[in-house]
Amino acid sequence: MVTINGYELLEKIGEGGMASVWKARQLSLDRIVAIKVLGKSSLPDQEARDRFRREAQIAAKLNHAGIVQVIDTGEVDDSAYLVMEYIDGPSAGDLIQRQVVMGEEQALEITEHVARALAYAWEKECLIHCDIKPDNILIDRVSGAVKVADLGLARMIGWRPDQADDHLIIGTPNYTPPEQAAGLPDLDCRTDMYALGATLYHMVTGVLPFRDARGSEAMNRHENDFLEDPVVINPALAPATAWLIEKLMIKNRSMRPHFWTQVIKDIEQVRKHRMPFAPLPEAGLSTIRRAPSRAAVSPAAATSPGAVKPPAEPRKLTLKKNDLPSPVAAAPSSRGGGIGKMLVALLVLGFLGYGALVYLGRLPLPTFLEKTGETVSTDEPPAEVLTPEPEPPPPAEAPPEAWRNEDFIRGARLFNQALADYKEYQQTRENPAILRQVEENCREAIALFEAARTDAPPHIPIGHYIDQCNGLIFNVRQSMTLSPDHDAPEAAASAPPEPEAPERRELVYVDDAQEPSSEPEASEPSEPKLLRVAFDAQWDRAPSDAGRIGDELRRLLSRHAEPDRSLMVDGSVPLYPGITCMMSAREAARVLRQELPMRRALEVPGWPARSLFTYAFEGDFSGAQRLLLIVDNNSRVLALQLVDERPAPARMESALFSPNWQVVDFLAGRRRGEADGLIAHRVRKRESLIRLDTELAAPAAEQGERLVATRVQLLMPTQLAGMILSIGN
Numbered sequence: 001m002v003t004i005n006g007y008e009l010l011e012k013i014g015e016g017g018m019a020s021v022w023k024a025r026q027l028s029l030d031r032i033v034a035i036k037v038l039g040k041s042s043l044p045d046q047e048a049r050d051r052f053r054r055e056a057q058i059a060a061k062l063n064h065a066g067i068v069q070v071i072d073t074g075e076v077d078d079s080a081y082l083v084m085e086y087i088d089g090p091s092a093g094d095l096i097q098r099q100v101v102m103g104e105e106q107a108l109e110i111t112e113h114v115a116r117a118l119a120y121a122w123e124k125e126c127l128i129h130c131d132i133k134p135d136n137i138l139i140d141r142v143s144g145a146v147k148v149a150d151l152g153l154a155r156m157i158g159w160r161p162d163q164a165d166d167h168l169i170i171g172t173p174n175y176t177p178p179e180q181a182a183g184l185p186d187l188d189c190r191t192d193m194y195a196l197g198a199t200l201y202h203m204v205t206g207v208l209p210f211r212d213a214r215g216s217e218a219m220n221r222h223e224n225d226f227l228e229d230p231v232v233i234n235p236a237l238a239p240a241t242a243w244l245i246e247k248l249m250i251k252n253r254s255m256r257p258h259f260w261t262q263v264i265k266d267i268e269q270v271r272k273h274r275m276p277f278a279p280l281p282e283a284g285l286s287t288i289r290r291a292p293s294r295a296a297v298s299p300a301a302a303t304s305p306g307a308v309k310p311p312a313e314p315r316k317l318t319l320k321k322n323d324l325p326s327p328v329a330a331a332p333s334s335r336g337g338g339i340g341k342m343l344v345a346l347l348v349l350g351f352l353g354y355g356a357l358v359y360l361g362r363l364p365l366p367t368f369l370e371k372t373g374e375t376v377s378t379d380e381p382p383a384e385v386l387t388p389e390p391e392p393p394p395p396a397e398a399p400p401e402a403w404r405n406e407d408f409i410r411g412a413r414l415f416n417q418a419l420a421d422y423k424e425y426q427q428t429r430e431n432p433a434i435l436r437q438v439e440e441n442c443r444e445a446i447a448l449f450e451a452a453r454t455d456a457p458p459h460i461p462i463g464h465y466i467d468q469c470n471g472l473i474f475n476v477r478q479s480m481t482l483s484p485d486h487d488a489p490e491a492a493a494s495a496p497p498e499p500e501a502p503e504r505r506e507l508v509y510v511d512d513a514q515e516p517s518s519e520p521e522a523s524e525p526s527e528p529k530l531l532r533v534a535f536d537a538q539w540d541r542a543p544s545d546a547g548r549i550g551d552e553l554r555r556l557l558s559r560h561a562e563p564d565r566s567l568m569v570d571g572s573v574p575l576y577p578g579i580t581c582m583m584s585a586r587e588a589a590r591v592l593r594q595e596l597p598m599r600r601a602l603e604v605p606g607w608p609a610r611s612l613f614t615y616a617f618e619g620d621f622s623g624a625q626r627l628l629l630i631v632d633n634n635s636r637v638l639a640l641q642l643v644d645e646r647p648a649p650a651r652m653e654s655a656l657f658s659p660n661w662q663v664v665d666f667l668a669g670r671r672r673g674e675a676d677g678l679i680a681h682r683v684r685k686r687e688s689l690i691r692l693d694t695e696l697a698a699p700a701a702e703q704g705e706r707l708v709a710t711r712v713q714l715l716m717p718t719q720l721a722g723m724i725l726s727i728g729n
Helices: 046-060 092-099 104-125 153-157 189-205 215-224 239-248 260-271 337-359 406-428 434-453 462-482 547-557 585-592 718-726
Strands: 007-015 019-026 031-038 070-076 079-085 137-139 146-148 530-532 568-570 574-576 613-621 624-631 637-644 663-665 679-686 689-697 707-717
Touching: 007 031, 046 070, 046 079, 092 137, 092 189, 104 137, 104 146, 104 189, 104 260, 189 239, 189 260, 239 260, 406 434, 406 462, 406 574, 406 679, 434 462, 547 663, 547 679, 547 689, 547 718, 568 718, 574 637, 574 707, 585 613, 585 624, 624 707, 663 689, 663 707, 689 718, 707 718
Parallel strands: none
Antiparallel strands: 007 019, 019 031, 031 079, 070 079, 137 146, 530 568, 613 624, 624 637, 637 707, 679 689, 689 707
C-alpha cells in the first residue's frame, strides 16, 4: 500500500510484473480515478523518470473519446505513478474469457474503434502504443464506449527486448510484431497495426497467438513461424475477416498499410461483408498461414478505393450518326417480301461483322468513320510504393504538356524543395528542425494542389501528387521519431540571455536560401512579368528615426536581396493560393471570399514612406487568424502577412530563440515587451519570393516543449526587399 498526496486509494484492481493498478478517489474533485504505480525496476534512474514525465505530458494532451485520458503523474517511493480516467467495465480480454470466441461483428466493431483512436494519437503526437492487446482495450459498462488504455506507456518506460526476465519485457510477447521483437528503434504506427491484427485474431478464434510459447520464444516465433488460418479454427468466420487479419499481420512492415486511414477503410469494407482493399498479401508474407479453402479467393478480387479500371484495348469507337451509311429501303412487294427481308438482314449482318473486325483491329478503319474524344494514355507507370526509411518518395514529374496554373506551379516547387531538404537531412542527419519545415511545405503544397484540382486537365494527376506529399509527411514523421534530439529537452530554453552582438552569426536566422537544385520541377518557371509599382516620389528618403524596427528588417533581408530602386516587381510571384503580386486588392478579396475592408496607411519605420497601405482580413487562412494585404498607392498587392496569436508548439528549433531580437510584427510595429518571451526569426528565399517567419515564445514555456504566443509570416517579392534595403542609401 502506497500513499499518494491528493488521492485516496480504495482498492487494488490489477497487478502485473511492471505495475499495480488502484482504484482511487481524487480528493480535490471528488471523482473516481485509476492510478498505475510502476515498480522500481521499471524506472531505475532519474533519467528514466524524466523521460516518463515527458512522455506522460505528451499522452495527457490527447483528448479522444476512444483513449483513456491521462490526468496526472508524479513520483512516489523512488518510482512513478500515472493517474488516469477510471473505466467501469470489462476489457476485451475479459470478454474473451467469458465467451471463448467473441462474435465477429462485435470484434470488428471493437477493432475499428481502436484503429480510430490509434490513428488520432499518431496524427496528433506521432504516438504509438507498443502494447496493443485485449487487456488494454476497455469497454464502458454503461455507454458501451471502447477505450484504449496505457497508450504510450511502453514508450514512457523504454523498450527493452533484451532482458532475460519475461516480466521486464515491455509489450506482450504473444502480440508483438517482428520489428518490435527484433529490438528495432524506429517503430511507427505499423507496429500497432500488426498487434491489432493479432488482437483481432485472438478475439475471433479464442486462441492466443503462439499460446504454447512464452516471453522471447513467442516473440521469435512472430519473426519466423506462422499461425493457423482463423477460418480453420472458426469455420463460421467470414473469409474477408481472415484476409483483414492476414493483411495486418504481414511480417515485413514495409508491405503493411502505411496509414491508419487505409486500415479503417479496410475494416469498414469487411463490416459491409466485402473484401479489404487491394493490395492483398501474397501467400507466405504474413504470419497467418493461408488455408487452401481461402486461397481460392484471389487477392485480385479486392479493388483499391477510388480505383478506375483502365479502358479495354482497343478502345471502343464512338460513331457519328452522320457518318453511318444510309439504309437501303426495300421495294414493296406482296410476293417477294421474304426475299427482301432476307437481303436486308444479310446486309445488316455483314455490316456488323465488318464493324467487329475493325473494332478488333483486323481491318483498317474506313474513311467515313473517325474517333471522337481525347485519347488518354494508359501506359502511365503505377504509383510508387512509399517506403518509410531511408528512401523518400519520388519528386513530382513534369506533365506531358505545360500547364500554366499558379497554384499548381507553386505547389510543385514547394514539394520539390521539401523533397530536396528531406534528402539532404537523410544524408547528413543534421538540423532535425528542417523536418518541421519539410512537413509544412508538403501541407502547403497539398492545399495548392487541392485548389488547382478543379481546373486541372485530365493529363495532370493531381491526386498522385497529393499522395506523394502525404507519403513524404509520413516519412518525416518517422524521421522525427528517429531524430537523436527528438526526446531531449531543449537545453537552449534555459540558457541565460547573452549580451547583444549585432554581427554574431549564431544569432541570425537559418540562412538557407535556395540553391540550384538537381530535382526536376513539375513545370518550367514562368517568365518574370515586371510591372511598375506606384510609390510616392520621396518613397526612399531616410526616416528621422528608423529605430530598431527598420534595423532588424534590413538585417533579415540583406542576406537575400540587393538594394534596388527600379520600382519594378515580378507580377507572377505567388503570395497565397490564388493571390499573386500586383493583383488588385479587390480581386484578392474575391479570392478570399471576403468584403474589402478599409484601407489603412502603413507608417512604420523601415518601409517605403507614404507609399504602402494595408487591408486586414479576419478569418481562417491556412490556420492563421488574420491576413494582411500590403498594397501600393494604386491598391495593387505587393506583399502579404499571416498572423496567428493562439498558443501552439514552436516550429523553430530552440537555438533560434534569442533575447537580442526585439520586433515581433514588422507591419504593426510591435516590439517584445518585458513580460514577453524570446523571439525567433527565419528567412527563406525561393525563386523571386522571400518569406520571413517570426515566433514569439510564450512567457512560461513548459520544459521539454517550447510554446509560442504569436506566429507571423511575411511574404514579399525579392524586388520589394531590394527597395526596403535602398531606403536612406
